Amino acid sequence: MDDVPLSKPDITDREIELVTQVLRSDRLSIGPMVERFEHLLASRCNRGHGVACSSGTAGLHMALIAAGVGPGDEVITTPFSFIAPANAVLYVGAKPIFAEICPKSLNMDPVKVEAAITPKTKAIIAVENFGNPQHMDEYRKIADRNEIKLIEDCCEAIGGRYQGRAVGDFGHYAVFGFYPNKQITTGEGGMVLTNDDRGAEVLRSLRNQGRATPGTSGLGNWMQFERLGYNYRMSEIQAALGVAQLERLDEILEARRTVANRYIERFMGLSEVVLPNISDETTMSWFVFVLRLNDQYTGVERDRIVQGLHRHDVGSAAYFPAIHIQPHFQALGFRQGDFPITESVSERTLALPFYTSLSARDADFAASTFELMIARENLSRRDG
Secondary structure, three states: OOOEOOOOOOOOHHHHHHHHHHHOOOOOEOOHHHHHHHHHHHHHOOOOEEEEEOOHHHHHHHHHHHOOOOOOOEEEEOOOOOOHHHHHHHHOOOEEEEOOEOOOOOOEOHHHHHHOOOOOEEEEEEEOHHHOOOOHHHHHHHHHHOOOEEEEEOOOOOOOEEOOEEOOOOOOEEEEEOOOOOOOOOOOOEEEEEOOHHHHHHHHHHOEOOEOOOOOOOOOOOOOEOOOOOEOOOEHHHHHHHHHHHHOHHHHHHHHHHHHHHHHHHHOOOOOEEOOOOOOOEEOOOOOEEEEEOOOOOHHHHHHHHHHHHHOOEOOEEOOOOHHHOHHHHOOOOOOOOOHHHHHHHOOEEEEOOOOOOOHHHHHHHHHHHHHHHHHHHHHHHHO
16 A cells, blocks of 8 residues: 555544444434435535435436436537546446547537537536536536536536536536545445436435335335336435535635645646646636646656556556547447547546645655656656
């Protein structure tokens, strides 16, 4: 294990207190703590409904179903993100249509999104990469003009804002994830937010094996089911973690902002890297700290730098491999060269250690080690 890991959750006595409270109760699932967590996040994001679930991926799957997406439909999404959004499109039998990214924001280029729309397009899944919600207003306008649904993938961006609006307030459905490397965690877990009353009812049914929601459809029997559903529930224990973490969200985000600013100041004069680009209208929610090597470096050199960091006990990883050249997407007909900006960025991006409790000393050690690896690559290139 690296001495300075890539990520680490931030758990305090408050989380332990609420989890213990649940363990001493008689409700471990489908109880008041889940409802409390749902209400807290929905209120923070100005949404009418929150539906907690087992993961962000499960939330994306359910949101696509609630949006009416199915076989024969097309969904526009990014080729540069974690693979979950594109996989979720396949889960419902639809076809992912990738839109090239903007080289600055690393989110989809709105012009490319609009150009990708066809009569088969049913939805857009817009990912807020690394916690950056830039272009969300444009995606929503495109979706509304074309009478399709915008699913806002907020899994990396909780607490962020764009043009004064909270992340989670742009999509017809907004999906959050709470994996341990996220800003807040429930261990595993996710949540879908929406203002659509009927959509929320469908989501609650989908997460619970397709059971009818009591008091809504007239079917109240525990063993009555009105649709194909899934075991996508969030436990009371997970929700207790989420409530405690959400209570501390502003404190957590500020601590992460401090770490990010320390890295930015450190690397400001390093010509070999491209720093994260954040618009004036964006309040970033820092999920990871990702640097991009400039165009003189290859993917092979980037990988050597990542490996060198690990040899010095500093966590690092390539963020993100291009989705369209993963094997099961190549089987669908996508090829290397389809999205050159994505491929260029993907070959040169890497994440450094980043978490709420990362000390100045450990951040400086990680930064110094990264600079050493860059210097070695430069020396190797000169000697070669």
